[in-house]
Amino acid sequence: MKDDGTYFMSNGLPHLPGKDIHNHVVHAKGWGPGTENELRETPVGGDDFAEYFQLTEPLSSDATTTLLEQLRAAAADGMRWLELEVSKESVGIAFSD
Structure with a gap:
């Protein structure tokens, strides 16, 4: 591909x-x-x-949940969109319906 x-x-x-x-x-x-x-x-x-995301590790040093846990929780709450905000300094992650 x-x-x-x-x-x-x-x-x-x-x-x-x-x-x-x-x-x-x-x-x-x-x-x-x-x-x-x-x-x-x-x-x-x-x-x-x-940009690489580890599903089974916290996203940052102050995070208490892994990305996989966040994805599962968002899906259970009816969230359909994973939103990434990319800048030269960081990558932000949010969920929306």
């Missing part, structure tokens, strides 16, 4: 039994395929930007 657009992707390790091992991606709203050139005008500054 050629990188195209802005998306969230899991390495899926370990892979789920019986599933194909291709990476599955979820594109950002408004940043789907064909928008990679527009990234140059954002704080990200171009393509090939990557």
